[in-house]
Amino acid sequence: MLEGDDWSLGSMVGPNGENEIRMVRPLTLEERQRIPAALARLRDFSGHALIGPIVDALNELQTFFAELPSVGQLEYQRGPYRSRLNGRLSAALTAFTTLRSMVETNAKTLDLPMGSSAPDNFNRLYQQHRSFRLVWMLRNLDQHRPPAASAITISSDEDPETGGTRVRPVIDVLQVCADNIEASQRQNYKRQWRECAALWEGFVEPVDIRAVFEQAYKACETVVAAYMREAEHVILDDARFIARLVGEIEPIGAACALRVVEGDSETSITINATHLDTLAFGEAVASLNAARKILGEPPLKESEVWTEH
Numbered sequence: 001m002l003e004g005d006d007w008s009l010g011s012m013v014g015p016n017g018e019n020e021i022r023m024v025r026p027l028t029l030e031e032r033q034r035i036p037a038a039l040a041r042l043r044d045f046s047g048h049a050l051i052g053p054i055v056d057a058l059n060e061l062q063t064f065f066a067e068l069p070s071v072g073q074l075e076y077q078r079g080p081y082r083s084r085l086n087g088r089l090s091a092a093l094t095a096f097t098t099l100r101s102m103v104e105t106n107a108k109t110l111d112l113p114m115g116s117s118a119p120d121n122f123n124r125l126y127q128q129h130r131s132f133r134l135v136w137m138l139r140n141l142d143q144h145r146p147p148a149a150s151a152i153t154i155s156s157d158e159d160p161e162t163g164g165t166r167v168r169p170v171i172d173v174l175q176v177c178a179d180n181i182e183a184s185q186r187q188n189y190k191r192q193w194r195e196c197a198a199l200w201e202g203f204v205e206p207v208d209i210r211a212v213f214e215q216a217y218k219a220c221e222t223v224v225a226a227y228m229r230e231a232e233h234v235i236l237d238d239a240r241f242i243a244r245l246v247g248e249i250e251p252i253g254a255a256c257a258l259r260v261v262e263g264d265s266e267t268s269i270t271i272n273a274t275h276l277d278t279l280a281f282g283e284a285v286a287s288l289n290a291a292r293k294i295l296g297e298p299p300l301k302e303s304e305v306w307t308e309h
Helices: 029-044 047-066 079-110 118-128 130-144 173-183 187-199 209-230 232-247 278-294 302-306
Strands: 008-013 019-026 153-158 165-171 255-262 269-275
Touching: 019 255, 029 047, 029 079, 029 232, 029 255, 029 269, 029 278, 047 079, 047 209, 047 278, 079 118, 079 130, 079 209, 118 130, 118 209, 130 173, 130 187, 130 209, 165 209, 173 187, 209 232, 209 278, 232 278, 232 302
Parallel strands: none
Antiparallel strands: 008 019, 008 255, 153 165, 255 269
């Protein structure tokens, strides 16, 4: 909560944009308790905050792979090239585990009445989704016996559709699984690689690692969308609460929770301020609509967003 007494709803901006401390009304104890928690939930619920890091990491990796046709065969094995590949691949793999951890932590913090489906859904991906499981195993490999990029080879062959030359980063999944089953010293690691191999049974040809990442990302995106959808009522309640407070202060966007404390001398004061960021609830609502789109549902109506049910 906002610690200490004498917190007010106000602003630090005057009617004409000048710097001016304005106290409009005292905040109730309930408002003081709720403001920090509501703002934190809205900020954490941003789709950009959750999905952004994995999108950035995958875009960086995709940009790197897009350079393959212009890189000579000898260059593939040289230190600078392999170093770049190791770094970007490692960042992309880590982004998947970070996303899962963030979503599961946020879901636990929300403490939804019926709980969240996110942990079970991520576990289901691990057990049943071949691309997500491979990404997860490669991340473990990158942590315990780096680099995971050693499992990727650069293939140059004829494109079956165009007849032209294609250059692809590929992984022989069954061979990589077999190698790690043999190399692992612990039975649980062997079991994990056997489970991964079972999901890829029948894929005797190397697969394009870019397709693996794309499919794993889409699966994660659906899990995140489902989490957002089931938490929608909590986030909308927070958005309405902050919006009501923001609407009491002119100009719009200037609202703050303020506390002014006299300093040691008569001429000094300390100002504690928490800005009621309009972007926080705006982005949260946009994220809810993005989640609905992924799930094939219609967007929220204006009346649904701002009217309590």
